[in-house]
Amino acid sequence: MKYKEFLDTIAASRLDICRSVFLGYRDEIKIKKEKTVLKNLEKIFDATLKIGIEKGFQAMTMLDLKNVSGLSIGALYSYFSSKEEILRVFLSEGRKIIWQILDELIEKEKDPGAKLESAVEVHLFLTERMHKWFYFSYMEAKNLSPSEKENAVQSELHTEKLIENILIDGQKQGVFIETDHSLAASVIKAMLQDWYLKRGKYAKKNIAVDQYAEFIMSFIKSFYLKRQI
Amino acid sequence: MKYKEFLDTIAASRLDICRSVFLGYRDEIKIKKEKTVLKNLEKIFDATLKIGIEKGFQAMTMLDLKNVSGLSIGALYSYFSSKEEILRVFLSEGRKIIWQILDELIEKEKDPGAKLESAVEVHLFLTERMHKWFYFSYMEAKNLSPSEKENAVQSELHTEKLIENILIDGQKQGVFIETDHSLAASVIKAMLQDWYLKRGKYAKKNIAVDQYAEFIMSFIKSFYLKRQI
DNA sequence: GTCTATACACAGATAGAC
DNA sequence: GTCTATCTGTGTATAGAC
Numbered sequence: 001m002k003y004k005e006f007l008d009t010i011a012a013s014r015l016d017i018c019r020s021v022f023l024g025y026r027d028e029i030k031i032k033k034e035k036t037v038l039k040n041l042e043k044i045f046d047a048t049l050k051i052g053i054e055k056g057f058q059a060m061t062m063l064d065l066k067n068v069s070g071l072s073i074g075a076l077y078s079y080f081s082s083k084e085e086i087l088r089v090f091l092s093e094g095r096k097i098i099w100q101i102l103d104e105l106i107e108k109e110k111d112p113g114a115k116l117e118s119a120v121e122v123h124l125f126l127t128e129r130m131h132k133w134f135y136f137s138y139m140e141a142k143n144l145s146p147s148e149k150e151n152a153v154q155s156e157l158h159t160e161k162l163i164e165n166i167l168i169d170g171q172k173q174g175v176f177i178e179t180d181h182s183l184a185a186s187v188i189k190a191m192l193q194d195w196y197l198k199r200g201k202y203a204k205k206n207i208a209v210d211q212y213a214e215f216i217m218s219f220i221k222s223f224y225l226k227r228q229i
Numbered sequence: 230m231k232y233k234e235f236l237d238t239i240a241a242s243r244l245d246i247c248r249s250v251f252l253g254y255r256d257e258i259k260i261k262k263e264k265t266v267l268k269n270l271e272k273i274f275d276a277t278l279k280i281g282i283e284k285g286f287q288a289m290t291m292l293d294l295k296n297v298s299g300l301s302i303g304a305l306y307s308y309f310s311s312k313e314e315i316l317r318v319f320l321s322e323g324r325k326i327i328w329q330i331l332d333e334l335i336e337k338e339k340d341p342g343a344k345l346e347s348a349v350e351v352h353l354f355l356t357e358r359m360h361k362w363f364y365f366s367y368m369e370a371k372n373l374s375p376s377e378k379e380n381a382v383q384s385e386l387h388t389e390k391l392i393e394n395i396l397i398d399g400q401k402q403g404v405f406i407e408t409d410h411s412l413a414a415s416v417i418k419a420m421l422q423d424w425y426l427k428r429g430k431y432a433k434k435n436i437a438v439d440q441y442a443e444f445i446m447s448f449i450k451s452f453y454l455k456r457q458i
Numbered sequence: 459g460t461c462t463a464t465a466c467a468c469a470g471a472t473a474g475a476c
Numbered sequence: 477g478t479c480t481a482t483c484t485g486t487g488t489a490t491a492g493a494c
Binding site: 061062063073074077081082083 | 487488489490491
């Protein structure tokens with residue numbers, strides 16, 4: 001699959017997060033008109049991402065958020081009861097959307113090789129589409145409450161387990177080599193994460209996501225595919 | 230090389246950073262007795278690392294630092310003129326020590342294969358030895374002033390360039406395949422970084438640094454070494 | 459629904475006693 | 477050299493006008 005095709009098949013944007021937040025937090029949000037809420041949530045999340053990536057969420061003040069989002073401080077507090085709440089909701093709703101997409105797309109393939117390729121591509125494409133969110137999520141996870149932090153960690157581990165299972169399955173079917181699949185999954189995950197953690201660097205090198213996907217797949221395959229002797 | 234041997238050959242610890250800070254900042258530090266300064270700098274840096282890793286440097290207050298380090302607020306300010314200064318000095322002096330070690334150790338090998346292996350091992354071992362510092366440095370780089378941030382980025386790129394040059398050299402000598410070495414260096418770097426960014430995870434999996442080094446070397450070699458046909 | 463003005467708390471930094 | 481007490485600025489959150 002190419003990134004362009006991927007974009008046509010999924011709905012993953014900040015607007016989708018906003019809609020999900022609106023539906024899930026109707027009671028807590030003091031404003032009731034859907035159109036207004038969506039519009040303003042988007043402003044708030046956009047501003048949070050922008051400032052948060054630049055100097056970190058802790059360093060972001062409500063005054064910063066007011067200035068960048070265009071909403072007044074008072075208005076901000078009619079959407080979220082506290083600054084922490086913005087972070088909590090933004091990250092947890094984002095994770096929800098991401099898993100909806102991942103679960104659906106990866107299960108399509110059956111052959112282990114194709115499945116691995118699909119997992120790698122879907123991950124990269126998704127992190128490309130929402131790269132700011134992923135970067136922010138990674139950097140700010142430590143600012144969450146212990147229970148929310150646990151959710152974030154579990155989500156990470158789930159990704160890794162998903163890859164590991166494909167690898168184990170491939171070995172059982174005799175197409176992949178025998179090795180420490182858990183460790184291999186970690187390393188593959190590290191390569192996937194680098195795409196959104198160092199996005200600026202790859203942009204400077206003029207590497208597009210399709211190219212990165214192809215490269216790391218060839219890297220992984222050279223290790224995992226049994227050599228014809 | 231094994232990690233144990235590495236430990237015998239180098240001096241890289243928080244104490245070395247403290248000594249370097251004492252020598253470099255004699256004028257700014259109000260306290261003059263070396264023994265006292267070293268003792269207290271170590272307390273300050275230890276506490277900074279501990280709190281900083283837990284909740285981020287921005288979120289750390291001088292009161293936190295007082296409580297964990299055992300020094301009073303006043304005492305803290307006789308070592309550093311501001312909170313930001315603690316971060317700046319700690320990170321830049323750390324980088325200084327790291328590059329002293331890297332430059333020295335990697336140049337020893339001549340054969341590209343051995344050189345690559347040495348670069349991978351030395352990086353991993355160094356980040357193992359100072360893993361908290363590396364994690365902290367990675368997470369807090371964005372809180373530095375623009376010029377200091379630039380230094381941090383340059384240091385990162387330098388590591389990558391170092392790997393890339395080994396790869397290019399290996400291809401010229403006909404032992405490595407032809408590929409996008411810049412991209413490969415990025416991906417290898419991502420694997421190296423994962424070791425200190427996800428240290429807790431690897432500890433849980435019971436993976437030691439020697440084992441990790443061996444695994445990613447086999448991964449890299451399967452891609453880079455020309456296959457005998 | 460959105461704004462401004464403000465209460466209240468707490469941070470960083472300093473001064474001066476010991 | 478180290479401490480405690482305190483100044484001053486700024487941040488979060490709220491109340492109440494529009």
